[in-house]
Amino acid sequence: MDAKLQGYIDKLNALNFKEMYNGDFFLTWEKTDDEIEAVFTVADALRYMRENNISTKVFESGLGISLFRDNSTRTRFSFASACNLLGLEVQDLDEGKSQVAHGETVRETANMISFMADVIGIRDDMYIGKGNKYMHEVVDAVTEGNKDGILEQKPTLVNLQCDIDHPTQAMADMLHIIHEFGGVENLKGKKLAMTWAYSPSYGKPLSVPQGIIGLMTRFGMDVVLAHPEGYEVFEDVEKVAEENAKKSGGSFKKTNNMAEAFKDADIVYPKSWAPFAAMEKRTELYGNGDTEGIKALEKELLAQNAEHKDWACTEELMATTKDGKALYMHCLPADISGVSCEEGEVDASVFDRYRDPLYKEASFKPYIIAAMIFLAKFENPQEILKKLEERGMSRIFE
Amino acid sequence: MDAKLQGYIDKLNALNFKEMYNGDFFLTWEKTDDEIEAVFTVADALRYMRENNISTKVFESGLGISLFRDNSTRTRFSFASACNLLGLEVQDLDEGKSQVAHGETVRETANMISFMADVIGIRDDMYIGKGNKYMHEVVDAVTEGNKDGILEQKPTLVNLQCDIDHPTQAMADMLHIIHEFGGVENLKGKKLAMTWAYSPSYGKPLSVPQGIIGLMTRFGMDVVLAHPEGYEVFEDVEKVAEENAKKSGGSFKKTNNMAEAFKDADIVYPKSWAPFAAMEKRTELYGNGDTEGIKALEKELLAQNAEHKDWACTEELMATTKDGKALYMHCLPADISGVSCEEGEVDASVFDRYRDPLYKEASFKPYIIAAMIFLAKFENPQEILKKLEERGMSRIFE
Amino acid sequence: MDAKLQGYIDKLNALNFKEMYNGDFFLTWEKTDDEIEAVFTVADALRYMRENNISTKVFESGLGISLFRDNSTRTRFSFASACNLLGLEVQDLDEGKSQVAHGETVRETANMISFMADVIGIRDDMYIGKGNKYMHEVVDAVTEGNKDGILEQKPTLVNLQCDIDHPTQAMADMLHIIHEFGGVENLKGKKLAMTWAYSPSYGKPLSVPQGIIGLMTRFGMDVVLAHPEGYEVFEDVEKVAEENAKKSGGSFKKTNNMAEAFKDADIVYPKSWAPFAAMEKRTELYGNGDTEGIKALEKELLAQNAEHKDWACTEELMATTKDGKALYMHCLPADISGVSCEEGEVDASVFDRYRDPLYKEASFKPYIIAAMIFLAKFENPQEILKKLEERGMSRIFE
Structure with missing residues (x-):
């Protein structure tokens, strides 16, 4: 055989x-x-x-x-x-x-x-x-x-x-990491930053960040979840991540500072999402057929997003990661500054440098x-x- | 083999x-x-x-x-x-x-x-x-x-x-009956009631009742077609049913009395449909693009339906069937009273009791x-x- | 084998x-x-x-x-x-x-x-x-x-x-011709007329006539492209056709006279298309989102088409082809006079006579x-x- x-x-x-x-x-x-x-x-x-x-x-x-x-x-x-x-x-x-x-x-x-x-x-x-x-x-x-x-x-x-x-996404992402790092045995102590990033659209699902912290904490990595205040994810999943980290010998930390998350990171996953509380509210509004309420919430969320345009995966931030070359990840499509939008989640030059790995990530x-x-x-x-x-x-x- | x-x-x-x-x-x-x-x-x-x-x-x-x-x-x-x-x-x-x-x-x-x-x-x-x-x-x-x-x-x-x-429906229904009764040879003399039932919607196709009387009369059963006056089906198919019954040694009867149809029935198939004459008229209206006419006809048909809310497959009616446990059939989805509509074709408790057989019926x-x-x-x-x-x-x- | x-x-x-x-x-x-x-x-x-x-x-x-x-x-x-x-x-x-x-x-x-x-x-x-x-x-x-x-x-x-x-169309058309004429070796010197024809619709793609002259000129045939003035196709493809004809020992000619194209033709392909220049303009208007401009162009093109209702594949014209029985071709669906439109690309009797060959053409x-x-x-x-x-x-x- x-x-x-x-x-x-x-x-x-x-x-x-x-x-x-x-x-x-x-x-x-x-x-x-x-x-x-x-x-x-x-x-x-x-x-x-x-x-x-x-x-x-x-x-x-x-x-x-x-x-x-x-x-x-x-x-x-x-x-x-x-x-x-x-x-x-x-x-x-x-x-x-x-x-x-x-x-x-x-x-x-x-x-x-x-x-x-x-x-x-x-x-x-x-x-x-x-x-x-x-x-x-x-x-x-x-x-x-x-x-x-x-x-x-x-x-x-x-x-x-x-x-x-989003288990098929998180699992594909993880398999990509395993291949990039030459095996699951090489992941202990690696730092992964799952961070929020600015996007001019709103209401992006929470299942990606939740899926990532819920899975990546199982392999002994130091997982950091970073987002501006008010962009909290589902609390239950944070608890899962904490327990995972404890069991796997890794760690799970939260911060409201993107730079802190990127500092010396081996892997970065900057991506926009909507606040859990806002999504809950939206679900209720949809349930009530409250069109006016939905419009108002949309406006509010876009304004809230716009306060955090500095949450972007820039070349400067990438330079602060481990040896300046953390593995950049995204579930795609990304909001690329100057390409798919004026200001977005990631610098065009960063995205372009990681195009091949990003496509490979998706291929799993x-x-x-x-x-x-x-x-x-x-x-x-x-x-x-x-x-x-x-x-x-x-x-x-x- | x-x-x-x-x-x-x-x-x-x-x-x-x-x-x-x-x-x-x-x-x-x-x-x-x-x-x-x-x-x-x-x-x-x-x-x-x-x-x-x-x-x-x-x-x-x-x-x-x-x-x-x-x-x-x-x-x-x-x-x-x-x-x-x-x-x-x-x-x-x-x-x-x-x-x-x-x-x-x-x-x-x-x-x-x-x-x-x-x-x-x-x-x-x-x-x-x-x-x-x-x-x-x-x-x-x-x-x-x-x-x-x-x-x-x-x-x-x-x-x-x-x-x-609706030959694939009628044939699947018949194969279900054959399996439920342990073979086509056991159907002689069994009573099947194909009856109209009230639905808050209108214009349901006639192909099901027509398909049922056109097929089920071929197996020596006593088939009864019951509906309120004015809900006649396609006359040509009634003739087919009559001839079938004659040949097969069964019978085909019509009545405007739902209770009579259910009385001692081995199989009941209560289901809404539109009057043949109304469907003919609707076809003409559509052909002429007569939107006003269609709206008027719709209103008229719904009002006509509403006069026959007592045509429902209730527990009381089911109790009058053979040993109180006729095989209840439907092509699905049914209008279930208190579930999918306020008042409909069938009591929720009846439908629920026959859920498994109904799904099996569809599986053929x-x-x-x-x-x-x-x-x-x-x-x-x-x-x-x-x-x-x-x-x-x-x-x-x- | x-x-x-x-x-x-x-x-x-x-x-x-x-x-x-x-x-x-x-x-x-x-x-x-x-x-x-x-x-x-x-x-x-x-x-x-x-x-x-x-x-x-x-x-x-x-x-x-x-x-x-x-x-x-x-x-x-x-x-x-x-x-x-x-x-x-x-x-x-x-x-x-x-x-x-x-x-x-x-x-x-x-x-x-x-x-x-x-x-x-x-x-x-x-x-x-x-x-x-x-x-x-x-x-x-x-x-x-x-x-x-x-x-x-x-x-x-x-x-x-x-x-x-439109390579799959042109290739299927050509394979049809090869089969109808008993082999590619029998095509030398045969006359094929790719001609414009009137249609009450507008904006039909140029890819068919271009595909036909770009391919059919490679087999030693005498290919004629006929259309009213103003219905020119893409110049680059005409050059391709000219070079093809030279190499294959056939010819490629243009005319603004439908009768001349049909005269003694072995194969006729009468079909409507939009002028290349108009399609270019339309592309620009769409690019600019100029809805008013598009509407105006549409009106203009329909009026232009209407000036050439005499460009139709009639029985009279068919009679002038080789032995009165040129192979009539079309990519389908055709605008058939008196059937799919009042006046169109082809007489109903012509189309009907060639129905089988037309369907075979498509089958390739x-x-x-x-x-x-x-x-x-x-x-x-x-x-x-x-x-x-x-x-x-x-x-x-x-």
Whole structure:
């Protein structure tokens, strides 16, 4: 057997992830360290196989259903790529941007679309207290549907971004870090700065900073969350980050000083987001159909943002990072000063210097999603990987 | 060979359905009893194979084209699932909700989209006298295109709901009944009540009640069609039902009394629909672009509906059915009193008690569609089923 | 081996098309004669294999991305069919009809959607000086992305219509001509009339007439471009046509007289288009967001068109062609007098007589697109064709 592939299999053999079989992926902190590592390992294995023209098509038929509350090109293509890599055909469930009725309607719709669905990918990040809850309703419905003999299989849920976490993004980001630093074993003591940055738009979801502090604190790194006063994230996730840091031997600190966060950082992740409290308020306003209130809040938030234009990832700030060359990260698209907006999150020269790493960072997402599906669908993924190699089917005919 | 699969093949061997090869599926009453039974048998066989992880992918490439005049989540997913199960990729032809020009334009478009199409699924149920006609125009066009050497194959048409019949719904409903009652041989003398029920919306298509009376009268059952005066369905279909009943040794009766229909019924199907005459009028108004007329008709129909709020599937009525536990059926979504509307077609407690059977009822539709395609594409489907088992390809790799 | 398939392989063996490997398809005149013939040959081979139920699925997974600036049913289905024939799943990138930002945004988006993309098909024909340029930006981006290790493969670009050329249309048209005339060797000295024709709509793209004169002049034919004064096409393409004609031993002439063009023609292609200068002006007006200017231009163009209602493909004109039975061609849909409009490009009786050939003409497009992809993906397509026959997988299971 191919030695590198055997390496991935050996790694999986040493991990306990049996709870992932037939499971779902909601939040990274609901998964054990072994489970997280299993996702990284399978993602690497699938990528390695694709690069070596070994087909990883494990489904001869089956649907991957995507449900996006928001327009999304990147995540949509990542999900479609992941499904396609495994042999699933994507079918979009377009319920529009409006909030979907909960309860019985969800239960019925979830079953009606799932007769031949192996995966459901949902992005629902706009409304605080709703997105993750909705995903659970869907999972409860199809789990019951499967138990009751309605569904021949239980589709697995992949959280493509909710109000709390953005696990496929954070996991792809982390896998990028692991590759850039030559292994998870090299991360202890590294400093990662997740910092707010100014953007001329508003209402950007909190799931990225929350996802980052909720995951990156598990690897012994010193994680700093920096933002202006008033831009607090979801408190519960901060608690997760604190506990993670304690367990992993790293640290989790908060500051209202961007320079402090960047100082000697090995990794920086400057990105705009909306204050949690404001997003909560907005959710309420939307719930009440208060158009005037929404407009007023929008105005208020833009004004608040504008007070912090100095929160930008400039060349000066980058120079203060470890050896002046911290790994710059972003989930994309970024607000680039002088390019996509007048003043934004990052200097054009900084962004341009990190273009390749940024694109590579993004390239892990389809594999992360595919790995999540793979681990939910196979009780013994090691054996499946081995058999796929033995099957020897080429992705491109040769 | 697997004994159960062999059983399906034996059943098919006893049936004459050779006219289905290269054919289309418009109306159930255009098919012989043997043909109808062949669809049920292949549907059961395909489901059995999927449940046992035997791939039924018979197309390595090919398109399944869907054309929906109306938004449709359920039927869309059923069609997509059926195509996917057989190996066809769905491609949507979005012509909007407006009426499509007939004649030459249909002929051209039908050919242009069909170069690699093996199936065309059409839902066109809104305009009386139009939907079924349009499907025939499409079939005539591609049949000629195939004969003239333009199309390498003749795509088969699957009627996903027209103005006259809803064959995939009625067939799925019937297969559900067969399974619930332990076989078609147990249906003689059973009473089925297809009854109108109140809904706060209007203009619901007639194709469901028409499809039900047009199909269910073929199995020796006592079928009762109940509705308030003024809610008559298409007379031609009533005639079909009468003839069916005569031939099958069952009966077909009409009544304006819901209680009478429910009394001792083994199966009840309470569901709202619009009067045929009103739908005819609406078609004319739309044809003339008479917006005022449409609004007036809508108002009139809602008022007419409101006079019959007592037509509801209540616990009281359910108690009068056979042993108080008739099989409750619906094509979904239902208007549930106190849940999806104030007053509707069915009591919440009734609906809830039958949730599992209702979902199972719906789960047959993808297999019915797949069976229709299968029988149109293979001259000897028995042999193909056998060869698929011999091929031994897993749906999910193992 | 099958003799006919061997014939295609022998033909390919005699051609030099090695530059097509890993390449793209922008304009036909950027390709050598051998390369053009290779596309025709592979298209014929793929069609032959499909007709004989030999699967040509060469991708076990992979995406074919389509990006249409305009609504398009025909080209969309052709692209989807081609991708499906080879095993790629189509994923639409919907950027709306608005002009997409160029430069950095294109670079980023192109990479983000291409992690698992083997093909990108773009239609962008509305704005002079933009469409082809945009396609090059996309190709540059993914080429760099592949070189930098971001993309595991370089997706190949297929130009599905730009402001300069419509290569898949012109190539399908040409393959149709070759088949109608029994081989490319029979085309020397044949007269082809590409003529303007009146249409009650305006702003039809120039890419068809340009594509036709840019390609058809390469086969020793006498190509005549006819249009009313003021309906000039892109001068650069006329120069291409002149040089082609010189090299191929044919001729390229221009005239403002439709009758002269039709006289003794073996092939006629009467079709409406907008003046190049007007399209340039429109591009500028759109760029400036000058709505009033656009409306004024529209009015002006319609009035200009109306002066040339006598430019129609009538029975009288057809009678003047070679033996009164020139091959009538059109990219469809045509403006048919008395059918789709009062007065249009062609008499209904003429169109009707050529309906079958017209549909056949269109039927080549999916195969042309598939051949372009095939030649970009395989270094030795002859060997792949042979191996596909040896693999012996049926398109439809048997």
